[in-house]
Amino acid sequence: MKQYRKSDIENARQFFINESYPEVAADVGGRSIRFFVLPQTLAEHLPGFVYRCTGKPGDGYVIGVADSVPEELRLYSAVHEYIEFVEIGIGTKGRCVSALEQELGLVPDELKALHVRLRLDFFSRLVTHAKRNPAEYTPQDIQEFTASLERLMEV
Numbered sequence: 001m002k003q004y005r006k007s008d009i010e011n012a013r014q015f016f017i018n019e020s021y022p023e024v025a026a027d028v029g030g031r032s033i034r035f036f037v038l039p040q041t042l043a044e045h046l047p048g049f050v051y052r053c054t055g056k057p058g059d060g061y062v063i064g065v066a067d068s069v070p071e072e073l074r075l076y077s078a079v080h081e082y083i084e085f086v087e088i089g090i091g092t093k094g095r096c097v098s099a100l101e102q103e104l105g106l107v108p109d110e111l112k113a114l115h116v117r118l119r120l121d122f123f124s125r126l127v128t129h130a131k132r133n134p135a136e137y138t139p140q141d142i143q144e145f146t147a148s149l150e151r152l153m154e155v
Helices: 006-018 071-088 095-106 109-132 139-154
Strands: 023-028 031-038 050-054 061-066
Touching: 006 050, 006 061, 023 071, 031 071, 050 071, 061 071, 071 095, 071 109, 095 109, 095 139, 109 139
Parallel strands: 031 061
Antiparallel strands: 023 031, 050 061
């Protein structure tokens, strides 16, 4: 996965603000996070996409969740990215499935079945997309995504 410069992160945030994409502030699992709601048209090939722009610790972050994700579930996709890239770190093996485990523990029981079904679909498409775009994703990225897909299949 690409590690962004602080200026890239700031530029992404400003772009989303300039485009008037809604920004959501939320508390979940003892964390205060912010994320943007992005139009699905930005990544039509990947329904339910999640965007992240992170770099070195302290550089800030920008997270976005597609507006095609039901409103009551967006927070959980966003917190996954926050846990994976802000807390765990981009260079940590197993970061994606670890973030997924924490994410699933935060989803209320009454939303869990729908959330798991949508995340299964997302990770399935993500693995396929990543394999078709080796210039954008490393073999390690694909392993991370595949581990999360496999874990979701067990739920």
